[in-house]
Amino acid sequence: MTTTQxxxxxxxxxRAQAGPSELSAVLALAASGGDLVDFSGGFPDPGLFDTQLLAQTSAKVIETRPEVALQYASNLGLPGLREALREDVARTQGVTPAEDELIVDSGGVDGLTMISKAMLDVGDGVLVEAPSYLGAFSVFRTHEGVCLSMRNDEHGLIPESVIEVVEDAQVRSITPKLVYVIPDFQNPSGLRLSEERRIRLVEICRRLGLLIVEDVAYRDLAFDGSYTRSLYELGPDVTVQLGTFSKTFTPGTRLGWACGPATVIDAMAQAKTNTDQCAGALGQCILEAMIREGHYVAALPRLRAGYAERARALLSALDAELAGGATWTVPEGGFFTWLDVPDVDTRALAAVAVDAGVAFVPGAPFFADPVSSPNLRLSFSRTSPDRMAEGVRRLARAIDRFRQR
Amino acid sequence: MTTTQxxxxxxxxxRAQAGPSELSAVLALAASGGDLVDFSGGFPDPGLFDTQLLAQTSAKVIETRPEVALQYASNLGLPGLREALREDVARTQGVTPAEDELIVDSGGVDGLTMISKAMLDVGDGVLVEAPSYLGAFSVFRTHEGVCLSMRNDEHGLIPESVIEVVEDAQVRSITPKLVYVIPDFQNPSGLRLSEERRIRLVEICRRLGLLIVEDVAYRDLAFDGSYTRSLYELGPDVTVQLGTFSKTFTPGTRLGWACGPATVIDAMAQAKTNTDQCAGALGQCILEAMIREGHYVAALPRLRAGYAERARALLSALDAELAGGATWTVPEGGFFTWLDVPDVDTRALAAVAVDAGVAFVPGAPFFADPVSSPNLRLSFSRTSPDRMAEGVRRLARAIDRFRQR
Incomplete structure (x- = not known):
């Protein structure tokens, strides 16, 4: 084992002497296996992907396009896939990115890496929701950025808190550069931000010269297939949108995209060259074929139904086992619900819970400022519906045991 | 188009305002197409890969292991692939990395990103060969490292120059951390470092507490299948070895590995989580199957023969067209030969050459210190043997034209 000796x-x-990130700990937990009911990682369920179609498509693109699929790609991505993605953004958001306004990347964390390299000098500020995706904090901090917490309420981000944070940053001589927001079925809260708050957020950021980084990881996964207008749609001049195909296609090929102002996308493309050169061409060819042949869009209803069923099963188990002992958000899409367990430090609870056979991610690391949090995140995305009740029973038992200590 | 306005x-x-890297320019050049004879990028020839076998294997792993191939992987890589790679290092180098001494990454540039994040604080020194791989300079500099040039001669790196550079760095208050070396069929020189120099280099670095970063991108591609003992074999205590599968398997799945001291590998694994989370599981499953079934090793002779044939064709064209006007290295493996064209600034020549229908990478960007270089790099790896003569004729014509200006 590694030791400081x-x-x-x-x-x-x-930065490396600081030890592993919270995200590493989460991934390690998820990998520990056994009889655990695992509500921890934001993992899709590969059982919802069309395995046979993917196998056929993979073989087909290797056989028919080996000179592309088995070669380096441009740092911007394959032209055909980029065109398909620009059309897809136009179709679902009503804004058509120009050719130099969209890049293919290697998924959400890669997108965050690119935008950090493009925008952050040492000590620059990144405004983040409280709570927000802990992996994003790690990326911003790895690039010497400073995370500044905005304020959220039970409906999600409060747009006006941007102004307070910027004023406070100026007092501390921090240059605020980015506003990182997950408006759809947020990680970890599961909440969807209202259109009205989105409009106010765009206005405020435009006025203050801040670049919004909109993470749309779960946007396609409203259980009823609905969409709220994106921040990119409302403010393409002040927004870089980061998408990932890890939730709706597969994480196995590491693919995502970013669209936004050409100057920023160009800087992200340079960063791509200096990080991993390009996204994998094999995966890009498979995805391009799946989109062009209509399979990508056709698969969304099955995914939505699958996650909706899991959410229903989890929520009814929570009603049965934890009513009175905790409160939680009721997600209309995505992978998560966010619990509030009064008077319980959920970081300490996590160890007790694993002993009881259930895993979750405690709330504290989802806050950029150190807190002792009574929150925890449950991911329902890869737990089969018939295991939900058992998982929640174990959680309730762990909470009881913890409160009796 | 992007403008500074x-x-x-x-x-x-x-760092982003500095404009695109030299590597971006190379990749753009390579993509320009037309009737160009393209000696620029270090690209493999997908025509040498067994397309049908890869297509079958890809379909097979998706069908038989969807819960792995279509899911996130651990930041360290899939356990089965890591085991196969540790066995492969043991077989070819006689050193067996322990379980925590090897990580799967997303290829050479990703490996350089990981080691930079793991090791470099702002202003730390990285010793580099002169010339060396220009993409590596970009990565080190993106992570605020300072590239310090060692000295090379016609046999490659002079190990004793490490001592001079370290002394000079100390005068400049730079902390030297890494020594980046490509010992096999170097990029760009094509040279293979002798075992005797490797032994001296390891001794010096061990004595000075420097970590060697050994890039073995072309190690498996000696035309005669021979191996010189690796720096990792000679000094596993002071070496992190970076390998890539982009040359011998395919760049289309973005895969490589790193092995070295556990403390450093652990820090690289943390960096992986914060960069792109993990290497793609689909590619890892395909590669694992190809290695386990013996196909990976079985394919090497065909690759070696293919690149040897191209090298022979290029070298005989150079003999026919440029004898007297230039000198060049005679590679025994890999993708490159390195020309010296006396009294010609090859950066200026490059534009003339593209007009004449031939592309190469000029020598200057392969030096960390700004130089006007009479060198240029020819990559023979993806030019078909019957196009070599025409390409070199065009090059000779461009040089003549340039000298007559």
């Missing part, structure tokens, strides 16, 4: 330890970069 | 330009990170 190792001669190389003192030679590591300072 | 754009309102977002002044908000970009300083």
């Amino acid at each position: 190792d001669p190389w330890f003192s030679r590591l970069a300072e | 754009d309102p977002w330009f002044s908000r970009l990170a300083e």
Whole structure:
């Protein structure tokens, strides 16, 4: 095992001596296996993907386009896929990115890496929701950015809190650069931000010269297939939208996209070259074929129904087992619900819960500022509906045991 | 088009305002197409891959292992592939990395990103060969590292120059951390470093507490299948070895590996989580199957023969067209030969050459210190043997034209 006594330890970069991120801990937890009912990672369920179609398409693109699928791609992505994605943004959001306004990347975390490299100098500020995706904090901080918490209420982000945070940052000589928001079925809260708040957020950011980073990881997964107008649609001049195909296509090929102002996309493309050169061409060819042949869109109803069924099963188990002992959000899409368990430090609870056979991610790491949080995130995305009740029973037992200590 | 007048330009990170890297320019050149004979990028020839076998294997792993191939992988890589790679290192290098001493990454540039994040604080020094791989300079600099040039001669790196550079760095208050070396069929020189120099290099780095970053991108591609003992084999205590599957398997799945001291690999794994989370599981499953079934090793002789044939064709064209006007290295493996064209600034020549229908990468960007270089790199890897003579004729014509200006 690695120890701080190792001669190389003192030679590591300072950031590396800080130890593993919270996200690593989550992934390790998820991998521990056993009889655990695992509500931890934001993982899709591969059982909802059309395995046979993907196998056929994969073989087909290798056989018919080997000179593309088995070669390096441009740092911007394959032209055909980029065109398909621009058309898709136009179709679902009513804004058509120009050719130099969209890039293919290697998924959500890669997109965050690109935007960080493009925009952040040492000590620059990134406004983040409280709570928000913990992996994003890690990326911003790895690039020497400072995370500044905005305020959320039971409906999600409060747009006006941007103004307060910017004023406070100026006092601290921090240059605020980015506003990171997950408006659809947010990670971790599960909430969808109203159109009215989105409009106000865009106006405020436009006025203050801030770039919105809109993470739309769960946007296609409203249980009823509905869409709220995106921040990119409302403010394409002040928004870089980051999408991922890890939830709706597969995480196995590491693919996502970013669209936004050409100057920023160009800087992200440079960053791509210096990070991993390009996204994988094989995956890009498979995805392009799936989109062009209509399979990508055709698969969405099955995915939505699958996750809706899981959400229903989880929520009714929570009603049965935890009413009175906790409250939770009722998601209309995505992978998550967010619990409030009064008077319980959920970081301490997590260890008790694993012993009881259930895993979740405690709330604290979803806040950029250190807190002792009574919240926890349950992901229902890859737990089969018939395991939900057992998982929630174990959670209720763990909470009881914890409160009796 | 992007302009510096754009309102977002002044908000970009300083590094992004510097404009595109030399590597971007190379990739753009390679993509320009037309009747060009393209000696520019270090691209493999997909025509040498077994397309049908890859198509079958891809379909097979999706059908038989969807819960792995279509899911997120651990940041360390899939356990089965890691085991196969550890066995492969043991078989070809006689050193067996422990379980926590090897990680799967997304290829060479990703490996460089990981080691930079793991090791470099702002202003730390990275010793590099002169010349060396220009993409590596970009990565080190993106992570605020300072590239310090060692000295090379006609046999490659001079190990003793490490000592001079370290002394000079200390005078400049730079902390030297890494020594980046490509010992096999180097990019761009095509040279293979002798075992004797490797031994001296390891001894010096061990004595000075420097971590060697050994890039073995072309190691498996000696035309005669021979191997010189690796730096990792000679000094596993002071070496992180970076491998890529982009040359011998396919760049289309973005896969490589790193092995070295556990403390450093652990820090690289943390960095992986914060960069793109994990390497693609689909590609990992395909590669694991190809290795386990013996296809990966079985394919190497065909690749070696293919590139050897191209090298022979290029070298005999050079003999026929450029003897007297230039000198060049005679590679025993890999993708490159390195020309010296006396009294010619090859950066200026490059534009003339593209007009004449031939592309190469000029020498200057392969040096970390700004130089006007009479060198240029020819990559023979994806030019068909029967196009070599025409390409070199065009090059000779461009040189003549340039000298007559």
